Amino acid sequence: MSKARTSIVRTGAVHAALIAYTLVALFPVFLTIANSFKSRNAIFREPLAIPTPETFSLIGYETVLKQGDFLGYFQNSLVVTVVSIALVLLFGAMAAFALSEYRFRGNTLMGLYLALGIMIPIRLGTVAILQGMVAANLVNTLTALILVYTAQGLPLAVFILSEFMRTVSDDLKNAGRIDGLSEYAIFFRLVLPLVRPAMATVAVFTMIPIWNDLWFPLILAPAETTKTVTLGSQIFIGQFVTNWNAVLSALSLAIFPVLVLYVIFSRQLIRGITAGAVK
C-alpha cells in the first residue's frame, strides 16, 4: 500500500470532511424529529435542545392524526409514488432496451430527444398540462399526478438504463435468441435481472422528487380525497399562524414511508448478480 494512503493525517482529514458533511446533511432531519416531540413553547425557547421529560409532548402528532384525513393523504402519496415508479421503470427500461439493442434510423436522435427532459423542467409546461388535464377530465384524480410524474421520471430513467443495458453481454442475448426466447422474454428474463442495480438507482432518484413534490398536487389534485402528504401538511402553515408542532410531526411521519422504500431499493444495489454470466 502506498504511503499516502496510510498517512493518519490524510485519513483523518478525509474522515473529518465526511463526518462534517454527514452532520450538516442530517441536522435538519434531526431538528425536525427532535422538535416534533416537544411542546410549542419548548420549540421556540430552545429549538436546538432534545426533548426532556418536562418539554416532551405528543400534541403535534395528536393534531395531525385528528385533523384532516392524514392516513388518506399517506395512502395517496404512496399510491402516486409507487405506481409512478413502476411505470417509469417499466417504460424507461423498455425504451432503453430498444435504444441500446436495436439498430434503426434515428436511434441516436431518439435517445437525445428522450434525454432532453433531464434538462428542461416539466414545470415549464404546467399551464398546458393543467389545460390538458381539464380537457381530459382528470383534474383532482391521482391518475393526473401519476401521468405527470411518469413523464417527469422517464428521461433520467431512459438515460441511465440505456447506458447500463449496453453493458449487458450481446452473447447472452444471442444465446437466448438461439434458445428460442422471444425479444420480450430476453428483456424480462435476461436483461432486467442483470440491470437491477441500475433500476434501483433510477427508482431512488425518481421516488424522492415525487414524494416531496408540492407543485403538481397543489395545481392538479388539491381536493380533499386526492391530497398528498406534502400538500396535506400545508393546512398547518398559515399566513399568520403556523402550527409548528403539527407541521414538524407531519414531516417526521412523512420521512418514514420513503425511508422504507429506500431501504428496499438499496438492497438491490448490491452488485454481483452478473457474476458467472460472462467470463
Add this chain to the structure above:
Amino acid sequence: MGSLELKSIRKAYGGHEVLKGIDLEVKDGEFVIFVGPSGCGKSTLLRTIAGLEDATSGSVQIDGEEVGHVAPAKRGIAMVFQSYALYPHLTVKDNMGLGLKQAGAPKAEIEERIAKAAGMLSLEPYLARRPAELSGGQRQRVAIGRAIVREPKLFLFDEPLSNLDAALRVNTRLEIARLHRSLKATMIYVTHDQVEAMTLADKIVVLNAGQIEQVGSPMELYNRPANLFVAGFIGSPQMNFIDGAKLGDGAAKTIGIRPEHIGLSRDGGEWKGKVIHVEHLGADTIVYLETETVGTLTVRLFGEHRYAADDVAYATPVIGSMHRFDTDGRVVNSGP
C-alpha cells in the same frame, strides 16, 4: 443431417462492407474452421449462418432449405460463445434445458437429453449449481452441453477457447475433437488461432478482409498455399518471404520458404549469415539469421542445437520447398 451452403453472402454496415461475397459448401459431418485475423469478418459470417445477423444479400441454406428469413431458434443450430453466455440465474441443468423447454419438448425427453449430454462432458456433479459457482473450463463445458442437448443440425463455435488458459485450452480442444467424432455432427468453428484450426479441422476456410482466401484441408493449406496471405497465416513461425529479384528469379515477385525447410550449417551452404537471436524450445531451436544475400531468415531446427548470437552460419533451403508468388501475391507454381 447437417449440410450448409452459402451463396454470395454480402454484409454491409452502412457503407462499410464486412463480407464481400462468400460462397461456401459444408458437407454433412464436416468440421469446418473459419480462421483469419481480427476483423476479417469470420464472426460476422458465423452470426449470419446463425441468423443473429441478416445478410445484406446472398442466401444461406441448411440441408438444402433456404433459412434467410427463419428465426435463429428454428434453424436447427446451436451456438457456443466465447464468453460462455450462460444464463446467470438458472442452474446448469436449466441452462441446458431452456432451449428444449422453449420448443415445447416433453419433460422426460429433456431430462434424458440433459443426462446424456452431462454424461458426455462429466457435468453430472454440477447440474444443480449456478454458473457463478463454476470455473471457466466448467462453464465452457456447460455451454457446449447446452449446444449438445439441442441435437442441432449444425454446431457453431465462436472462439470457444479464447477465454481459457493454455492447459485448459488443450484439454477442451481434445474434448471438442472427441465430441465431433462421437456425435458425427457438422461443426463450424471460428478462431483466430491457426494452431486450433490445424489441429481440429477437416477443412479450413481462411478469411481475410471479408473474402475467402483459400479453402482446404490443413495439409493442403500448409503445403500448397494459394497466395501470400495464406502462406503467411498458416504455419508457425511464419514463412520467410524473400524478394524474388534477390534470388535471380524473374518470374516470381516473392519467394516463400518455411522455417522448417531450411537447413543450417557452420561449414558452408548457400546463404552466409550472422545469427542475431536463438530461441531454445527443447524440441525445436528457432534461429534468426541475418544473411548477406536474402535478408533476415527464420530457421527452425528440430532438436537442440548449440547456436548462439553472433555465430556465423550458412543456410540452405530444402530443394523443391520454395513457394513462388507473382506480383498480385498469387502462387506461380508451388512446391511439394
